[in-house]
Amino acid sequence: MRVLDLTRALAGPFCTMILGDLGADVIKVEPAPAGDMSRAWGPFDHGESVYYLSANRNKRAIGVEFRSEAGRQLLRRMALASDVVIENFKPGTLKAMGLDPEALKAEKPDLIVASISGFGPDGPLGDRPGFDQIAQGYAGFMSITGMPGSAPTRVGTAIGDLTAGMWTVIGVLAAWIERGRTGRGQTVETSLLASLVGLLSVQGQRYLSVGEIPGPAGSAHPVIAPYGVFRAGDGDLNIGAATQEMWLRLCDIIGAPELKSDARFLDNAGRMANRGALEDLIEAKLAAGSRHHWTEQLVAAGIPAGPINDLEGVFAEPQVAHARLVETVQHPDVGPLRQVVSPVGLGALAGSCVRRPPPRFGEHTDEVLRDCGLTDAEIAGLRDLKAIA
Numbered sequence: 001m002r003v004l005d006l007t008r009a010l011a012g013p014f015c016t017m018i019l020g021d022l023g024a025d026v027i028k029v030e031p032a033p034a035g036d037m038s039r040a041w042g043p044f045d046h047g048e049s050v051y052y053l054s055a056n057r058n059k060r061a062i063g064v065e066f067r068s069e070a071g072r073q074l075l076r077r078m079a080l081a082s083d084v085v086i087e088n089f090k091p092g093t094l095k096a097m098g099l100d101p102e103a104l105k106a107e108k109p110d111l112i113v114a115s116i117s118g119f120g121p122d123g124p125l126g127d128r129p130g131f132d133q134i135a136q137g138y139a140g141f142m143s144i145t146g147m148p149g150s151a152p153t154r155v156g157t158a159i160g161d162l163t164a165g166m167w168t169v170i171g172v173l174a175a176w177i178e179r180g181r182t183g184r185g186q187t188v189e190t191s192l193l194a195s196l197v198g199l200l201s202v203q204g205q206r207y208l209s210v211g212e213i214p215g216p217a218g219s220a221h222p223v224i225a226p227y228g229v230f231r232a233g234d235g236d237l238n239i240g241a242a243t244q245e246m247w248l249r250l251c252d253i254i255g256a257p258e259l260k261s262d263a264r265f266l267d268n269a270g271r272m273a274n275r276g277a278l279e280d281l282i283e284a285k286l287a288a289g290s291r292h293h294w295t296e297q298l299v300a301a302g303i304p305a306g307p308i309n310d311l312e313g314v315f316a317e318p319q320v321a322h323a324r325l326v327e328t329v330q331h332p333d334v335g336p337l338r339q340v341v342s343p344v345g346l347g348a349l350a351g352s353c354v355r356r357p358p359p360r361f362g363e364h365t366d367e368v369l370r371d372c373g374l375t376d377a378e379i380a381g382l383r384d385l386k387a388i389a
Contacts, residue, residue: 001176004082005029005059010158011116011192012088013055014165019172019340020058021353026058027082028359031066032389034136035361038098046147046334053358059330059338061359062368063389070387072098074206074369077315081372083272084172088116092252112175112267114188116164121189121240122362130192135160139196140347145205147218159199160192167195225271226250229308231283237284237291240304247271249301254294331357362389 001024004018011147013028013036020026030036041051065071076099079085085104087094094101094115095235101113115121118130119138133154136142141160146153171188179185197204203222206212220228226247227240241250246269251259259265259281264274271278286294291307298305307313314320324341334357341353365388369379382388 001025001084002082003027003086004075004079006085006087006089006094007116008088009038009161010051010055011161011164011168012086013038014162015114015116015168015172016059016086017055017057018165018169018342020356022344022346024084026059027078027364028056028061029078030061030063030361030388030389032063032071032362033065035063039361045337048331048334048358053331053334053337053339056358057354058356059359060356060364060368061362062365063362063386064095065389068385068387070382070385074382074387075099075290076104076322077374078372079104079111079366082111084112084114084176086114086116086168086172091115091117091126092120101187105187109184110179111185112170112172112179112188113185114168114175116168117191118187119193120191125193126152132158132160132192135192135196138193140200140203141196144214144216144217144222148216150216153216160196163199164192164195166191167198221274223272224268225275226278226282229280230279230286232286232289232291232294234290236297236308238304238306238308239294239298242304243270246303250282250298250303253301253303254282256281256285266384327352327354329354332360 001019003016003024003026004027005012005018005026007013007016008030016024016026028036034040036052036056038055039049041049043050045053054141058362063276064074066075074289075097077144079099085099085101101115104113105111107242117126118135119125119128125138136154136159137152139160139340142154143242167190168188170188175186205242206214206223214222218228221240224242225253227242228234228238230239239250241247248260249263251257259278263270264273265278295305296306309317315326320326323343325343327341328336328338336355339354366379369382369388374382
């Protein structure tokens with residue numbers, strides 16, 4: 001699959017990086033002369049933006065002057081030489097650049113065109129630019145994140161951007177299968193708003209089914225107790241006693257069998273109604289042991305439990321290393337570059353996800369243009385016109 005990647009920042013680049021991880025030939029087109037806007041966002045590793053590095057491996061990079069007529073004609077030629085075109089411009093921008101998806105598909109009926117926007121291609125908010133935190137606010141995520149009584153809180157990663165990229169991958173792969181069946185391409189579309197509403201899960205269903213408007217529940221599960229963060233003798237751990245049987249075993253493990261017959265805690269509804277009192281009683285027992293002690297005791301009894309790692313702890317976690325969730329690739333400027341890899345294991349990938357480091361700006365311009373059928377003379381002419389970098 002050859003993918004023409006016209007995206008920038010995070011939602012689109014994350015999408016195309018996943019496709020690249022799965023084996024697609026991704027051609028990252030960046031506007032000359034500065035490149036992807038994320039290249040300017042710190043912090044920096046040997047002069048390279050770690051934001052850019054996080055979302056652009058397994059791609060070849062070309063720099064094009066989008067505002068020049070020669071540059072726009074080149075983009076059209078490259079689009080028609082691709083299987084998939086992915087963009088995350090403001091709705092209408094692609095058409096204004098002379099790359100109207102319907103016109104491209106009329107000329108190349110098997111072309112797949114995927115678009116990611118802030119709020120969708122049309123509708124009351126369709127013409128607005130999209131940023132992750134704005135979408136988190138619109139989609140209700142900030143209203144259900146944080147501690148009770150706290151100010152609205154964003155999720156700690158750009159969850160709208162990342163999930164929009166993942167949803168788009170799903171759509172592109174479905175369109176790829178359909179193309180193999182019918183020979184025709186599809187238009188794939190999602191937005192930051194749609195991607196987040198699509199993740200509301202039980203919180204959304206609570207409102208749609210029974211009219212409940214969930215608020216932030218802190219680190220406690222919104223509908224199950226006891227399930228959340230609890231303080232042990234040396235710090236916090238997560239405990240998830242999600243079933244009645246787990247609850248009964250938990251009472252025995254912490255040395256509080258009397259809680260099993262307490263009228264307040266007989267079932268999940270009662271435990272939810274009296275969650276504050278229940279958490280205090282559990283933590284009073286947990287204070288006698290360490291996080292490690294209780295984790296081992298609970299897991300041995302079939303009750304999910306575990307520590308709350310910071311990022312140093314995450315990458316020191318033996319299971320993370322065992323699962324090979326970090327790989328190292330050689331970058332020409334950074335040197336050995338460790339990367340978090342796609343968490344989908346496929347035998348066909350032969351065990352390694354990272355084949356190319358995130359490219360430098362314009363690193364593969366000539367190579368890519370030759371692959372698209374341009375002659376050295378044509379490439380030199382484009383460079384003379386400053387249409388490519």
